[in-house]
Amino acid sequence: MSDINQKNIRNFCIIAHIDHGKSTLADRIIEKTGLLTSREMQAQVLDNMELERERGITIKAQTVRTVYKAKNGEEYIFNLIDTPGHVDFNYEVSRSLAACDGAILVVDAAQGVEAQTLANVYLALDHDLDVIPVINKIDLPSADPDRVIDEIEDVIGIEAHDAPRISAKTGLNIEDVLEAVVERVPAPTGDANKPLSALIFDSLYDSYKGVIVFCRIFDGSVKVGTQIKMMATGATANVTEVGYFGAGQFIPCDELSAGMVGYITASIKNVQDTAVGDTVTDLNNPCAEPLPGYKQVNSMVYCGMYPADSSKYSDLRDALEKLKLNDASLSFEPETSIALGFGFRCGFLGLLHLEIIQERLEREYNLDLVTTAPGVIYKVHTTTGEVIELTNPSNLPDPSFIDYMEEPVVSAEIMVTTEFIGSIMELCQERRGVYLGMEYSSGNRALLKYELPLNEIIYDFFDALKSRSRGYASFDYELKGYERSTLVKLDILINKEEVDALSFIVHSDTAYERGRKMCEKLKEEIPRHLFEIPIQAAIGSKIIARETVKAVRKDVLAKCYGGDITRKKKLLEKQKEGKKRMRQVGNVEIPQKAFMSVLKLDND
Amino acid sequence: MRKCKYCDFLSFDMHTCTKASEENIDKYFRALWSEIRANADNRNIATIFFGGGTPSMVEAHYIEETLQTIYECFTVNENAEITIECNPGTLTKEKLDAYKKCGINRISIGLQSANDHDLEVIGRIHTYEQFLESYKLVKNAGFDNVNIDVMSALPNQTVSSYLDSLNKIIALNPAHISAYSLILEEDTPLYDLVNDNKVALPNEDDEREMYYKTKELLKLNGYNQYEISNYAKDGKHCKHNCLYWQRGEYFGFGIGAASYINGVRYKNISSFDAYINNSHNPAAIKTEQITITREDSMSEFMYLGLRFTDGIDSSEFNREFGIELENIYGNEIKKLISSELLIKTETGYKLTEYGVDVSNYALSFFV
Numbered sequence: 001m002s003d004i005n006q007k008n009i010r011n012f013c014i015i016a017h018i019d020h021g022k023s024t025l026a027d028r029i030i031e032k033t034g035l036l037t038s039r040e041m042q043a044q045v046l047d048n049m050e051l052e053r054e055r056g057i058t059i060k061a062q063t064v065r066t067v068y069k070a071k072n073g074e075e076y077i078f079n080l081i082d083t084p085g086h087v088d089f090n091y092e093v094s095r096s097l098a099a100c101d102g103a104i105l106v107v108d109a110a111q112g113v114e115a116q117t118l119a120n121v122y123l124a125l126d127h128d129l130d131v132i133p134v135i136n137k138i139d140l141p142s143a144d145p146d147r148v149i150d151e152i153e154d155v156i157g158i159e160a161h162d163a164p165r166i167s168a169k170t171g172l173n174i175e176d177v178l179e180a181v182v183e184r185v186p187a188p189t190g191d192a193n194k195p196l197s198a199l200i201f202d203s204l205y206d207s208y209k210g211v212i213v214f215c216r217i218f219d220g221s222v223k224v225g226t227q228i229k230m231m232a233t234g235a236t237a238n239v240t241e242v243g244y245f246g247a248g249q250f251i252p253c254d255e256l257s258a259g260m261v262g263y264i265t266a267s268i269k270n271v272q273d274t275a276v277g278d279t280v281t282d283l284n285n286p287c288a289e290p291l292p293g294y295k296q297v298n299s300m301v302y303c304g305m306y307p308a309d310s311s312k313y314s315d316l317r318d319a320l321e322k323l324k325l326n327d328a329s330l331s332f333e334p335e336t337s338i339a340l341g342f343g344f345r346c347g348f349l350g351l352l353h354l355e356i357i358q359e360r361l362e363r364e365y366n367l368d369l370v371t372t373a374p375g376v377i378y379k380v381h382t383t384t385g386e387v388i389e390l391t392n393p394s395n396l397p398d399p400s401f402i403d404y405m406e407e408p409v410v411s412a413e414i415m416v417t418t419e420f421i422g423s424i425m426e427l428c429q430e431r432r433g434v435y436l437g438m439e440y441s442s443g444n445r446a447l448l449k450y451e452l453p454l455n456e457i458i459y460d461f462f463d464a465l466k467s468r469s470r471g472y473a474s475f476d477y478e479l480k481g482y483e484r485s486t487l488v489k490l491d492i493l494i495n496k497e498e499v500d501a502l503s504f505i506v507h508s509d510t511a512y513e514r515g516r517k518m519c520e521k522l523k524e525e526i527p528r529h530l531f532e533i534p535i536q537a538a539i540g541s542k543i544i545a546r547e548t549v550k551a552v553r554k555d556v557l558a559k560c561y562g563g564d565i566t567r568k569k570k571l572l573e574k575q576k577e578g579k580k581r582m583r584q585v586g587n588v589e590i591p592q593k594a595f596m597s598v599l600k601l602d603n604d
Numbered sequence: 605m606r607k608c609k610y611c612d613f614l615s616f617d618m619h620t621c622t623k624a625s626e627e628n629i630d631k632y633f634r635a636l637w638s639e640i641r642a643n644a645d646n647r648n649i650a651t652i653f654f655g656g657g658t659p660s661m662v663e664a665h666y667i668e669e670t671l672q673t674i675y676e677c678f679t680v681n682e683n684a685e686i687t688i689e690c691n692p693g694t695l696t697k698e699k700l701d702a703y704k705k706c707g708i709n710r711i712s713i714g715l716q717s718a719n720d721h722d723l724e725v726i727g728r729i730h731t732y733e734q735f736l737e738s739y740k741l742v743k744n745a746g747f748d749n750v751n752i753d754v755m756s757a758l759p760n761q762t763v764s765s766y767l768d769s770l771n772k773i774i775a776l777n778p779a780h781i782s783a784y785s786l787i788l789e790e791d792t793p794l795y796d797l798v799n800d801n802k803v804a805l806p807n808e809d810d811e812r813e814m815y816y817k818t819k820e821l822l823k824l825n826g827y828n829q830y831e832i833s834n835y836a837k838d839g840k841h842c843k844h845n846c847l848y849w850q851r852g853e854y855f856g857f858g859i860g861a862a863s864y865i866n867g868v869r870y871k872n873i874s875s876f877d878a879y880i881n882n883s884h885n886p887a888a889i890k891t892e893q894i895t896i897t898r899e900d901s902m903s904e905f906m907y908l909g910l911r912f913t914d915g916i917d918s919s920e921f922n923r924e925f926g927i928e929l930e931n932i933y934g935n936e937i938k939k940l941i942s943s944e945l946l947i948k949t950e951t952g953y954k955l956t957e958y959g960v961d962v963s964n965y966a967l968s969f970f971v
Contacts, residue, residue: 530943530962553808554815555964556785556832563848564862565904566869566894572907575968 006259008074010185011216013081013096015124016106017114017474021136024168025106025177026064026080032174033066033078063202063214063261065244065251070182078181079244079261081201083120089349090478091297092202094123095277098293099201099216099261102130102185104177105152109135109143109165112151112445114474115415121156132180133160139167155441190258196220196228197287198256198264198280203271205325209241211268212250214261215280218291221257222264227283231290235273236283237266271328297329299347300408300479301354301374301458302391304335304501305361306343308368308592313342319365320344323357330357335392339501339585340370340595345392348374351458370583370592372501376454379406379482393503396489399540407485408454411436412477418444420469427468431456432507451480455505490515492522493536493543497586501595512544518597519547525594528552533588609727609794631880632859633666637673639857639883644677651685651844655712656858660690664702671706680707685843687712687751690742692735700745710842711742712751712782718769722758725803726786726794732772739776749840751780756814758786759794759803766814767821774825779840783818784833785811812961829913832960849908851901869894898925902932906970910946911963915954936969 164176515537582589940946945959
């Protein structure tokens with residue numbers, strides 16, 4: 001395959017809103033290009049992690065190379081680059097797009113254009129990609145392809161009248177898509193004789209091969225023995241294998257050259273060395289400049305993770321280290337809580353990323369975790385002129401040392417049908433949103449633009465959005481920057497003792513309300529003890545809310561019928577077991593899930 | 605017959621079984637007798653208890669024959685306490701005469717409440733009037749050792765309606781009263797009713813008030829509380845029940861019955877057919893078999909013994925296990941004393957009044 005003509009390569013991706021059928025279309029393309037027989041097809045070849053399949057979303061971008069024999073009789077190499085479909089992974093999406101020359105935009109023939117569709121299309125257009133619209137799910141009874149085509153032209157502003165109308169599910173008109181890729185995605189234009197410059201768009205840790213770097217070669221070539229250098233991280237390595245992507249397997253080849261998409265292995269032990277967006281070049285014949293667009297990915301959301309059983313601390317550390325091998329955007333460092341003992345402060349791209357890591361720790365590593373409420377990074381400007389990046393509320397300095405504080409703010413776009421505009425605006429208002437504008441699109445849809453504090457949207461904003469729009473609103477955001485804000489730390493005292501793991505930062509306007517709700521929630525979560533337990537919310541030394549867990553009055557066993565002592569004993573053992581699942585704070589036992597209470601304050 | 609709405613014990617509905625109920629009852633007793641025979645032993649038996657449901661529902665000859673079988677297979681003490689549990693509405697003069705003749709000397713009647721509304725809401729099949737008739741039959745048949753079961757904290761019950769009910773029972777002057785607070789068990793119809801807000805249970809304050817008033821009222825009337833839920837006139841405490849709390853050994857025969865023999869706690873299977881087919885082979889019908897180690901024994905000494913109002917005797921612990929009680933449970937005792945759930949007595953320890961209220965919590969320290 002060394003003499004592949006660049007003219008016959010097509011590097012492209014599929015962009016879509018969740019559930020509009022991206023993965024299904026990818027499966028059909030793989031099927032129709034004949035790389036796999038129908039029997040080999042798993043339900044969704046690209047989503048091969050169990051977790052991904054369950055959630056129906058693609059977490060880690062993967063890519064596949066197939067061969068298509070077009071109607072003009074020529075064979076084309078299709079490199080289909082998969083992109084993650086969630087806003088938490090926006091940067092990964094942008095790097096995947098940078099590796100492509102064109103994009104297929106899948107739009108659901110019933111749902112139409114969503115906020116996420118827009119965000120992804122804009123990203124694609126930013127990268128000068130040719131966008132090929134495809135109308136999917138035309139077999140649905142509620143499909144209205146003409147309306148959706150109008151909407152695409154209206155809202156996005158791209159020509160869509162000859163867009164293929166397909167059903168990825170049934171395989172209808174898939175060939176139209178393949179032909180469109182041949183005709184409309186430009187062939188790559190790199191120069192194989194220039195120094196190597198390759199874009200890393202993903203990487204994967206394999207315990208045998210080390211880090212496997214997924215890249216697009218823009219110029220030059222790479223083969224076994226090439227000494228490579230990662231230009232941003234500065235890491236160097238000796239290439240041990242290059243190849244391309246079969247469906248679900250790595251197929252070695254002799255050389256990757258300009259225009260091609262493939263992988264490199266070089267006994268690299270750490271994915272931190274192969275950051276997404278970095279440029280791979282030849283150490284001995286480097287390119288003049290790295291490819292544009294690299295940025296360091298920073299965690300946006302933090303939380304404390306503690307083993308429920310304190311003896312599992314080192315197991316948790318090992319598991320986090322293993323996950324980090326494959327996930328450069330996960331960060332963690334040890335921390336100690338008075339209430340929860342030894343654990344880690346972990347950083348994530350967003351709440352979905354947090355949930356995925358949490359689930360993997362619990363599922364794949366069998367760890368029982370206590371997780372504290374997630375928070376964002378605040379910038380604390382002290383009276384001495386220092387700036388502290390605060391990831392753990394407990395570390396907030398005494399107010400007398402604080403000059404002012406800043407919090408991260410995002411620009412958000414919300415796509416909603418007009419009947420729900422009122423309730424969504426109300427929601428944004430409640431979340432301290434600043435209204436920026438609104439655009440009406442075809443039919444009865446509107447795009448709302450807001451600036452929102454990140455800490456108001458990380459827990460439950462998406463759920464609230466869905467419930468207040470009967471599931472119709474869609475949402476996308478990007479970090480805008482930091483803004484000055486009047487923030488306070490809300491402390492929770494249980495039986496007069498401050499519980500560090502329950503503290504959180506909140507805007508002063510909503511502090512009273514949240515303090516009250518937090519106390520109410522904790523009252524439900526904390527079981528009654530032999531004594532009365534006051535639960536208080538405080539800002540500094542000022543108590544702003546209080547609830548009381550009454551002392552238990554009665555806890556007696558029923559009659560012991562017919563001398564069934566073992567039944568009796570089991571009941572007592574269950575009672576004792578229940579105590580073990582609690583965290584002892586002072587002389588109060590707190591159930592582990594209570595530490596997540598702050599997440600559920602808005603379930604009304 | 606039907607099951608009461610609060611009951612989560614094992615039971616079978618003879619009418620829904622595929623074969624005619626009489627046939628099944630007969631089969632069951634034959635199987636019971638073969639189980640008893642297979643366990644024949646030369647031990648002295650001090651108490652016998654027919655219970656778990658309503659043994660008085662079957663024809664008296666089954667009870668007679670069961671006792672005869674026991675007399676054949678064991679040595680039953682001359683003055684043994686022999687009890688049968690009865691439900692109002694299932695008793696006749698003939699039955700009671702037959703019981704008396706074959707040696708039964710104690711009757712336990714499941715009344716639960718003297719208020720017909722209470723009885724209806726918990727699914728009892730009798731009225732208070734029917735109970736009074738049964739009680740009269742019992743007295744007339746010459747039984748003077750009678751227990752009446754009464755429950756507090758029933759749906760819609762108030763403190764005064766409960767006390768009214770208790771006073772009516774006291775007026776009958778039975779030798780023994782078992783007074784239980786209703787415990788709402790999952791998987792019972794009552795549990796669902798309460799959860800669906802179809803009936804309301806008394807609030808906690810009222811519930812405790814009922815319990816404290818029970819103690820007070822029964823004491824005034826000459827009943828001594830000897831265990832969390834049991835009250836008796838002098839010398840009339842239920843020896844059989846005490847045996848359980850004193851870790852004495854006992855045979856339990858029948859479906860789902862529990863035994864404690866030679867240091868092992870057993871439980872019989874709860875499948876009707878499997879029991880019928882295998883009851884002659886004791887090993888084949890045991891589902892649970894737990895050897896009580898020395899450590900278990902110490903634990904039982906504590907969590908069973910502390911149910912007695914007088915508590916436990918430290919020197920008895922020392923005699924049996926050859927070690928000071930405090931050496932084993934010093935920490936637990938200290939914690940419970942400091943939270944005022946346990947106090948020291950002249951001879952050992954007992955639960956405080958509050959300790960009794962939260963006995964689940966207090967006793968769980970010893971398992």
